[in-house]
Amino acid sequence: MINDKINNMVLLSFINPLSEEGQEIVKKKGNLEDVFYNNDELVYIVTHDKRQNISDDYLIPKSYADLAIKRIEWFIERKNNKNFINDDYSYLLNEEIAEADIISFHLLSQAIATNFNINSRESRLFVESQGKLIEERLVKLMPNERKEIVNSLLNQLIFDEKISWIFLKDLVASKKISLTDLVLDEGKIILNKEDFINRFGDKFRDRAPDRMYDIIIGDSIKELILTKMIMQNTENYLKKIKEMSSTIEIHPAISKLAEGITKTINKLNAKYSDYYGPSGQDGYMKIGKLIKEAFPPCIANTVEGVSSGGRNDAIVLLLTSFISYARLYPGIFKNEGVDVKVSDIDPNLTITLNEILPLIYEAADNCSPPLFEDQPQEKINITSKLGFGMHNNPDLENEGETKWYTPMSCEKIKMHLPQLCRPDKTCEKIGNPLSYYSRAKWELQKQGKTKQKVENQTENE
Ligand code: SF4
Numbered sequence: 001m002i003n004d005k006i007n008n009m010v011l012l013s014f015i016n017p018l019s020e021e022g023q024e025i026v027k028k029k030g031n032l033e034d035v036f037y038n039n040d041e042l043v044y045i046v047t048h049d050k051r052q053n054i055s056d057d058y059l060i061p062k063s064y065a066d067l068a069i070k071r072i073e074w075f076i077e078r079k080n081n082k083n084f085i086n087d088d089y090s091y092l093l094n095e096e097i098a099e100a101d102i103i104s105f106h107l108l109s110q111a112i113a114t115n116f117n118i119n120s121r122e123s124r125l126f127v128e129s130q131g132k133l134i135e136e137r138l139v140k141l142m143p144n145e146r147k148e149i150v151n152s153l154l155n156q157l158i159f160d161e162k163i164s165w166i167f168l169k170d171l172v173a174s175k176k177i178s179l180t181d182l183v184l185d186e187g188k189i190i191l192n193k194e195d196f197i198n199r200f201g202d203k204f205r206d207r208a209p210d211r212m213y214d215i216i217i218g219d220s221i222k223e224l225i226l227t228k229m230i231m232q233n234t235e236n237y238l239k240k241i242k243e244m245s246s247t248i249e250i251h252p253a254i255s256k257l258a259e260g261i262t263k264t265i266n267k268l269n270a271k272y273s274d275y276y277g278p279s280g281q282d283g284y285m286k287i288g289k290l291i292k293e294a295f296p297p298c299i300a301n302t303v304e305g306v307s308s309g310g311r312n313d314a315i316v317l318l319l320t321s322f323i324s325y326a327r328l329y330p331g332i333f334k335n336e337g338v339d340v341k342v343s344d345i346d347p348n349l350t351i352t353l354n355e356i357l358p359l360i361y362e363a364a365d366n367c368s369p370p371l372f373e374d375q376p377q378e379k380i381n382i383t384s385k386l387g388f389g390m391h392n393n394p395d396l397e398n399e400g401e402t403k404w405y406t407p408m409s410c411e412k413i414k415m416h417l418p419q420l421c422r423p424d425k426t427c428e429k430i431g432n433p434l435s436y437y438s439r440a441k442w443e444l445q446k447q448g449k450t451k452q453k454v455e456n457q458t459e460n461e
Contacts, residue, residue, distance in 0.1 A: 075129030113241035305366030
């Protein structure tokens, strides 16, 4: 019985490192001197995990800092590596590492909050990886244990079982949860079977209400709310640390960890640059400098300037999306559904501010009359189409407020901007200006007509 209790306490903090139990563990830790030291206990647990692949020493985290970085590495590998092997990271789902894992979570929070923006790719990867870890750790539990842990954690987080959707407004506002995921009754979220049966029991004629509860709500909504709430709380925790960090001196170990995180993310981004910039005509082409000679006629015409009719759409919708994707993520249509932001590829916005925007602004200037002369608000619309909200300039703080607008198809261009479409031979083989660009760029490189070699993504970091 006592053992069960201890086990549950460990599990609570393993799923939610921000829980009271988790905070207690961190308080006991105290100093940061040994963050990078070999941790024999951790190594022992990892190497004795029955499923863990121990054939390569690289796979074994040796210290708290190592474990913190491995959490991020696991998430990126899992998302991008088609041959991902679960057993390379089996220990991350083993609750025996709970104590070290909680400490590494708090170290990551410190390092990320004090060194990066809240909307940076580092912050996003950390929060998303936490969500994914929760999901996978819950799946590993026995059904009863899983139910008990989810209910305990939800009770800790919500207090009152009849939560109002207003309580979850942060989650809805940040699009972590959709109201359509939830069952609502006069503004209250229905989570309990009893409430569901009392409220809707007489509405089902052909099926038993408790069976309907399992289908409509079941445990999955509870787990979804729990996961998203912990992700939201992790984000709030980062904000809190950031606010406090201006008054505290950052420990060198935390700065060193932040460097390690960036290095790992950059390394993996380079490894999976194919994910961000896949092939030209069946060949292999990574992202690289823009090659204007490969622009399709509609884009070349827009860059030269457009006269008043269609000027706004040509610059804001057509050119902004084309230039940004051609430069940063030419493979968007081969990876549709993937949620990529500009800063995933251009973390400090160096390329966006120095290459992409100048080209768009120059084209806007070439219009007659120059676009911003009579319509200065279009700068805000360009920022918005890059995913940085309704602001004058892109800023990491605002990224995600709007969506990064994907390039228009030829069909749409022909319909809305027919004056720009002057198809040539290459146009016969494509359905989108971006595909034209990849194909033409590949052809030029094949013929040696461009100096640009296949470039490595690391140039962007
Ligand atoms: S066919 Fe497509 S790529 Fe070619 S000019 Fe027309 S819109 Fe542009």
